[in-house]
Amino acid sequence: MSSSASVIRTDGLTKKFGRVTAVDAVGLDVREGDVYGFLGANGSGKTTTVRMLLGLVLATSGSIEVLGEPMPASGRDVLTRVGALVEGPAAYPHLSGRANLALLDSAGPDGPRRTRDRRIEESLERVGLAQVDRRPVRAYSLGMRQRLGLAGALLRRPRLLVLDEPTNGLDPQGINEIRRLLLELNREGTTVFLSSHLLGEIEQLCTRVGVLDGGRLVLQDEMDALRGPTGRTEVRTPDPARAREVLASITDVDVEPADDGLLVRGLDPADLNDRLVSAGVRVSGLAPERRRLEDVVLAATTSGTDRFGREGERP
Numbered sequence: 238m239s240s241s242a243s244v245i246r247t248d249g250l251t252k253k254f255g256r257v258t259a260v261d262a263v264g265l266d267v268r269e270g271d272v273y274g275f276l277g278a279n280g281s282g283k284t285t286t287v288r289m290l291l292g293l294v295l296a297t298s299g300s301i302e303v304l305g306e307p308m309p310a311s312g313r314d315v316l317t318r319v320g321a322l323v324e325g326p327a328a329y330p331h332l333s334g335r336a337n338l339a340l341l342d343s344a345g346p347d348g349p350r351r352t353r354d355r356r357i358e359e360s361l362e363r364v365g366l367a368q369v370d371r372r373p374v375r376a377y378s379l380g381m382r383q384r385l386g387l388a389g390a391l392l393r394r395p396r397l398l399v400l401d402e403p404t405n406g407l408d409p410q411g412i413n414e415i416r417r418l419l420l421e422l423n424r425e426g427t428t429v430f431l432s433s434h435l436l437g438e439i440e441q442l443c444t445r446v447g448v449l450d451g452g453r454l455v456l457q458d459e460m461d462a463l464r465g466p467t468g469r470t471e472v473r474t475p476d477p478a479r480a481r482e483v484l485a486s487i488t489d490v491d492v493e494p495a496d497d498g499l500l501v502r503g504l505d506p507a508d509l510n511d512r513l514v515s516a517g518v519r520v521s522g523l524a525p526e527r528r529r530l531e532d533v534v535l536a537a538t539t540s541g542t543d544r545f546g547r548e549g550e551r552p
C-alpha cells in the first residue's frame with residue numbers, strides 16, 4: 238500500500254440511464270503520482286465514469302472527491318487544476334492550433350493575459366506542435382488533433398490529467414508520442430488517469446490499474462502486485478529434454494514445457510540452477526515467472542479478454 242495522497246476517490250459511484258446501470262457502485266482510488274489505467278471493454282462504463290469525475294454527468298448515487306474536494310460541488314475550483322481530454326478534442330477547423338488554444342485559454346477563469354502566449358507556446362512545444370502550427374486545424378491529422386487536445390489540457394499545468402481513450406484512432410507513431418509525453422509529465426509530478434480498452438497500452442504505461450466489467454470495478458491494484466510472481470521459474474535451455482530428466486528424479490517438483498525451455502515449480506531459482514548446471518545441462522536464462530495482466534484480467538472479468546482490444550486495432 239502506498240501512503241500517497243488521494244487524487245481521485247469515489248465511493249459507491251453509480252449511474253443509471255433508465256433501467257440500464259452503466260456504472261455500478263464503483264470505488265476508485267487514484268493516488269498522487271500514479272499513472273492509473275482504467276481498463277474496460279467497450280460499453281463497460283468508462284466514459285460515463287470519467288464524465289462523472291469531471292462533473293459533466295451527474296451521478297445517480299455515491300460520492301466523488303477529486304484533489305481532495307467533493308465533486309461536482311467544488312467543480313469551479315477543482316477543474317482549474319485538472320486537465321481533461323474526453324471524447325476526442327473539439328477545435329475550430331478554420332483556425333490554427335495556436336489560435337484555438339488562445340480561445341480556450343481566454344475562456345478560463347484565471348491566469349494573467351501577459352503570460353498567456355508563453356503558456357500556449359509551452360503547451361504546443363510539449364506536444365510537438367510548435368512547428369506545424371500555422372496550418373488550420375482542418376489540415377491536421379487525427380494524431381495532431383489529439384495532441385492539440387492534450388496541449389489544451391496542459392495549458393494550466395494541471396496536477397491531474399484525465400484522459401478518455403487518448404490514443405484512439407492514432408497510428409503507432411502517434412501512440413508512442415502520446416505515451417512518451419504522458420510518462421514525461423508523470424515524472425514531473427502530474428498524476429495521470431487514463432481510460433483504455435487496450436490491455437497492452439495499460440500494461441506498458443500504468444503503475445496502477447482498475448478494471449471495469451459491466452459497470453463494476455472488478456479489480457484495482459498496483460501493476461507490480463497484479464503482475465506478481467507465479468511461484469514458478471522460467472528456465473531457458475537448449476537441452477529441455479535433458480533438463481526434464483534431471484528434474485524428474487526430484488520429489489515435489491513440477492515441470493512443464495515452455496517456449497524456450499521449461500517452467501519449474503518447487504525449487505528456488507538458485508537451487509534449480511545449481512542442479513541443472515552440475516548435471517551438465519546448459520542454462521541460458523533463469524527468471525521468476527510473472528503473471529500476465531491479460532491472465533489476471535481474464536480471471537476477474539465475466540466477459541473474458543476477447544472483448545478487449547489489441548494494440549493497433551481500431552476501436
Ligand SMILES: Nc1ncnc2c1ncn2[C@@H]1O[C@H](COP(=O)(O)OP(=O)(O)OP(=O)(O)O)[C@@H](O)[C@H]1O
Pocket residue numbers: 254257258259277278279280281282283284285286434
Ligand atoms: N446518455 C446515455 N443514455 C443511455 N445509456 C447510456 C448513455 N450513455 C451511456 N449509456 C450506456 O451506458 C453503458 C456504458 O457506456 P460508456 O459509454 O460509459 O462505456 P465505455 O466503457 O466508455 O464504452 P466506450 O469505450 O464504447 O465508450 C452502455 O451500455 C451505454 O449504452
